[in-house]
Amino acid sequence: MEESEKEKNKSERLLLWSWGAGTDGQLGTERLQDQQIPQQLSISSVSSLACGGAHVIALTSAGKVLSWGRGSSGQLGHGEVVNNVLYPKAVTSLDNYFITHVSAGWSHSGFVSDKGCLFTCGDGSFGQLGHGDYASHSSPVIVSSFVDQHVAQVACGMRHSLVLLKGSLSNQVYGFGSGKRGQLGVSKDKIKYINLPEVVNGFEDVEIVGVSANGDHSAALSVDGNLYTWGRGFKGFEDSHLPQCLNSTLKFTKATLGWNHALAMTGEGEVYMLGGNHLGVLSDLHTVRQAKQLTVDSREANLEKVPGLDETKITDIATGAEHSVLVTENGEIKTWGWGEHGQLGLGDDGDRISPVTVSLGYDLSEAASTKVYCGSGFTFALTKP
Amino acid sequence: MSYDDVEIEDMEWNEELQSYTYPCPCGDLFQITKEDLKLGEEIARCPSCSLYITVIYNMEDFLGDSDQHKGIQPSKQQSVTVA
Numbered sequence: 272m273e274e275s276e277k278e279k280n281k282s283e284r285l286l287l288w289s290w291g292a293g294t295d296g297q298l299g300t301e302r303l304q305d306q307q308i309p310q311q312l313s314i315s316s317v318s319s320l321a322c323g324g325a326h327v328i329a330l331t332s333a334g335k336v337l338s339w340g341r342g343s344s345g346q347l348g349h350g351e352v353v354n355n356v357l358y359p360k361a362v363t364s365l366d367n368y369f370i371t372h373v374s375a376g377w378s379h380s381g382f383v384s385d386k387g388c389l390f391t392c393g394d395g396s397f398g399q400l401g402h403g404d405y406a407s408h409s410s411p412v413i414v415s416s417f418v419d420q421h422v423a424q425v426a427c428g429m430r431h432s433l434v435l436l437k438g439s440l441s442n443q444v445y446g447f448g449s450g451k452r453g454q455l456g457v458s459k460d461k462i463k464y465i466n467l468p469e470v471v472n473g474f475e476d477v478e479i480v481g482v483s484a485n486g487d488h489s490a491a492l493s494v495d496g497n498l499y500t501w502g503r504g505f506k507g508f509e510d511s512h513l514p515q516c517l518n519s520t521l522k523f524t525k526a527t528l529g530w531n532h533a534l535a536m537t538g539e540g541e542v543y544m545l546g547g548n549h550l551g552v553l554s555d556l557h558t559v560r561q562a563k564q565l566t567v568d569s570r571e572a573n574l575e576k577v578p579g580l581d582e583t584k585i586t587d588i589a590t591g592a593e594h595s596v597l598v599t600e601n602g603e604i605k606t607w608g609w610g611e612h613g614q615l616g617l618g619d620d621g622d623r624i625s626p627v628t629v630s631l632g633y634d635l636s637e638a639a640s641t642k643v644y645c646g647s648g649f650t651f652a653l654t655k656p
Numbered sequence: 657m658s659y660d661d662v663e664i665e666d667m668e669w670n671e672e673l674q675s676y677t678y679p680c681p682c683g684d685l686f687q688i689t690k691e692d693l694k695l696g697e698e699i700a701r702c703p704s705c706s707l708y709i710t711v712i713y714n715m716e717d718f719l720g721d722s723d724q725h726k727g728i729q730p731s732k733q734q735s736v737t738v739a
Contacts, residue, residue, distance in 0.1 A: 292682050292683045292704075294683075294684070294704060295683065297683070324679060324683050325683040325684075341683075344736060345736040352736045377679050396668065407736040408736065409736050429679055451666065530681050591681075592681030592682075593681045609681070611682065611705050611706060611707075612682050612683075612704075612705065646683065647679075647680075647681055647682065647683045648681060648682040648683045649683070
């Protein structure tokens with residue numbers, strides 16, 4: 272590291288690192304190549320990130336949006352279709368809005384403004400943009416179904432989207448896009464795809480505070496810490512076409528989804544994993560359960576505490592398609608799962624079956640907060656002084 | 657080991673690649689050509705990583721007339737609207 276860089280690090284500013292699959296420019300390193308060790312980026316003023324299949328959307332504290340990576344479906348929102356963008360570029364068509372929440376799916380994107388407007392762009396082939404057709408858009412387009420509502424959150428999966436409304440207890444969560452695996456949660460019947468938002472069933476008497484989507488999975492967290500999942504069944508389990516409350520006494524505060532697993536964090540800083548034993552995403556490959564076609568009621572058996580953390584409290588979690596990342600109370604970043612593209616940041620392309628500490632070459636223990644974000648095969652870490 | 661089993665109707669025809677594709681967890685696409693399908697090949701590979709999927713399809717749907725195959729829904733893929 273250059274001396275001038277070290278000086279800059281001492282100043283009060285945020286720090287951003289990326290590693291993993293990079294052949295679409297998604298790492299923001301201005302290079303089209305994978306990185307097996309964390310690369311420090313000089314992108315300033317980012318307050319949060321959303322990472323998709325191979326693109327990244329960054330939100331600034333001023334409510335502005337930047338994006339980079341793969342743009343072949345218009346998912347970057349720059350008003351043009353490009354194979355990839357190597358550096359953070361402003362989504363200028365949203366300049367008149369203060370954006371407070373963003374989400375990146377496989378090849379589509381969602382943006383929520385402080386006034387509760389939802390915009391989507393990118394691939395619309397499965398109706399996942401929610402505009403009533405199957406068109407794709409390279410600029411964010413407002414989702415007219417919600418113009419009289421206040422959208423709080425959007426979550427973009429592989430080919431579907433979920434929306435959480437604010438102050439609308441009876442109809443809080445909506446789904447649209449591909450529904451083949453049950454990921455829309457709008458009907459117990461099989462739905463191939465819908466291109467307009469429909470209400471997700473089962474939350475009539477529950478207050479939902481967060482939604483997430485990845486792969487063909489969907490999840491929601493209630494205000495009292497219950498975790499609901501629907502869509503593709505986690506390994507050995509059937510698909511669920513309606514939200515199922517995880518049978519557990521644990522109270523969760525955050526849940527993130529991969530393509531075959533999920534992580535859930537409790538208020539006490541413990542982390543549990545659902546699914547897994549897939550590509551080494553999970554803990555112990557030697558104790559693969561014979562859990563074929565279990566009913567949803569027995570899903571607690573599929574929930575296991577992430578091993579090797581002892582009593583260390585966890586402050587953040589993230590999941591890529593087949594890898595997992597967490598942050599400890601000591602500011603350490605740990606990764607495990609599939610590592611072929613360097614997405615674990617451990618300097619090689621190997622898999623790990625339990626959390627291993629990533630070396631950033633920088634002491635994060637002084638950082639006020641460290642957040643982690645995963646795209647399908649890559650990882651970002653963001654620290655604030 | 658095959659990463660997943662995917663029905664051909666869930667794959668998307670990619671004109672540029674001249675292949676049926678499906679998202680790979682690495683960020684690239686699993687790919688298989690019509691010629692491969694005609695030969696009975698059922699493995700779609702990702703050019704960027706070691707993973708592959710098993711494609712579920714009827715070989716008969718790909719035999720006979722070269723481009724018009726029955727049983728496969730027309731691709732919904734449309735051009736991207738540039739605003």
